[in-house]
Amino acid sequence: MKVLFFVRDIKAASVTFIRTQIKLVQSLHEVLVITIDHQHSYVFDSISCVGIPFQYSYWTNRPLRRLAEWDWYYGFFNPLFGKKLLKEIREFGPDVIHCQFGTDATIFLDHFANPTKIPVFIQFRGYDASHMYGKKSYLSRLKQFFARPWIHPIYVSLNQYERTLELNLQPDKRRILYSCTDTDLFTFSPRINSPEKGEFKFLQVGRMVEVKGHEFTLLAFRQAVSFLESVGKKASLTFVGEGPLLRFLQEKSRELGLEEQVYFTPSVPHAEVRGFLLETDFFLHPSVTTGDGRIEGLPNAIMEALAVGVPVIATKHSGIEELMCPDGALFLVEEWNVAEYADTMIRLVEGKLVYNLLQSRRMIEEKFSTKQHIAKLLDFYEEELT
Structure with a gap:
């Protein structure tokens, strides 16, 4: 053919x-x-x-x-x-x-x-x-x-x-x-998370454009960090990617007082994303509908994180709900609901959300x-x- x-x-x-x-x-x-x-x-x-x-x-x-x-x-x-x-x-x-x-x-x-x-x-x-x-x-x-x-x-x-x-x-x-997603490249390698850990790592990977919701993440992460610090826990957030909103997001991070908790890393070749996933505890992908009506399709980044064995927080946006499975490791929040987003981060850190990483991995293998x-x-x- x-x-x-x-x-x-x-x-x-x-x-x-x-x-x-x-x-x-x-x-x-x-x-x-x-x-x-x-x-x-x-x-x-x-x-x-x-x-x-x-x-x-x-x-x-x-x-x-x-x-x-x-x-x-x-x-x-x-x-x-x-x-x-x-x-x-x-x-x-x-x-x-x-x-x-x-x-x-x-x-x-x-x-x-x-x-x-x-x-x-x-x-x-x-x-x-x-x-x-x-x-x-x-x-x-x-x-x-x-x-x-x-x-x-x-x-x-x-x-x-x-x-x-x-x-x-x-x-x-x-x-x-x-x-x-290439399940041979993004092999299942889950980290062991425990509420007793002193520091937790959050990761978001993607081009810095409005539809990816980076500002939404910063606002929610600020709320989550405030609470976690009050109970003796630390958290960091790494953004991997570049784009037109990079400078705005860097300034927003400073405005929110997050200079010591938020890191900006340039885009990396696709194959290197797995390395970042292996070093993170939780993955973030809060897609939002833009002012001019742009909507994401079905983000590959979420599939890759679930394939590796990283719990994901995303939004109820477009087809993302089609990545859900019973007892899986994908948690959805409403777009721009900062309190709900921050609370989900906190509950994951505290071990209050139950999930089965293997279930999500199997779903990715079978459907994606x-x-x-x-x-x-x-x-x-x-x-x-x-």
């Missing part, structure tokens, strides 16, 4: 999960990736890629961009880009086309009429199935796409799929493809492993090829 992937940028640190998926398919089938943020043919992380820069045509895209700003029409067109795209598709001869993100799919489908009706899968993940749903012109384009029998949407969680139905978007089938992910994705492909 030949699979053509289309994604804006394959090199970005924020799309590790996409590279993981592509490499899984590449291990079994022939793969080519077309990107629009790079030029010429190249190989990145062992993935064969072709870059076709998408340059906005003055005469065609200036009015289209203006219409998009007015939310009257959402689309793109550049004849030169379309010509190069069609050339690469013809030369590769894909059996299946897989567009990453609904927004990227719009660029692709505006330039590819698909006369031979190759199955085209559109994978929705986060921004493209939350913030962008606030644009009527974008929803209108999706409805047009979904009416084509050769277009097949995929959603990262059941919650995301159901929100799509609420907007009267009608995918041809219910395809839920959870994100996955790379093995499960690739099997289900290939089933989707083959179902449309028969």
